[in-house]
Amino acid sequence: MFDMAKMMKQAKSMQDKMMTIQEELAGTRFEGQSTDGSVSISCTGKFENWEVSGLEKVAPAEANAKNKEALENLTQSIMSQTQSKMGELTKGLNIPGLKLPGM
Numbered sequence: 001m002f003d004m005a006k007m008m009k010q011a012k013s014m015q016d017k018m019m020t021i022q023e024e025l026a027g028t029r030f031e032g033q034s035t036d037g038s039v040s041i042s043c044t045g046k047f048e049n050w051e052v053s054g055l056e057k058v059a060p061a062e063a064n065a066k067n068k069e070a071l072e073n074l075t076q077s078i079m080s081q082t083q084s085k086m087g088e089l090t091k092g093l094n095i096p097g098l099k100l101p102g103m
Contacts, residue, residue, distance in 0.1 A: 021089040022046075030081040032074035039067075041074045045082050 025045030033040040039054035 021086070024089060025082065025085060028085060030078045030085075032077035032081075034070050034074065039070065039074070041071070041078065043078060045085060047078075047082075 026048075028045045029042050030045060031040060031042040034054070039052070041050065041052045043050045
């Protein structure tokens with residue numbers, strides 16, 4: 001027999017868990033660093049409060065496609081770290097129709 005009250009309780013529980021996950025991601029900083037360690041970027045799991053350091057060391061003549069590619073790679077690294085963390089946090093949540101990393 002279908003129990004609407006039970007379903008609503010489960011939905012509320014899942015909503016609370018998702019809010020907790022979002023808060024944890026927002027409170028976590030993710031960092032990426034160039035292979036030579038000269039440039040680094042970081043941001044929160046909500047992709048806010050970006051910090052970039054080391055670019056002032058890069059001479060304008062060197063600020064070319066290579067550096068752009070390096071920054072894109074650093075950004076992608078942060079995105080991957082965030083997705084991995086989301087996967088860790090959402091383990092055990094079985095949401096029909098919703099595909100989350102790590103599930």
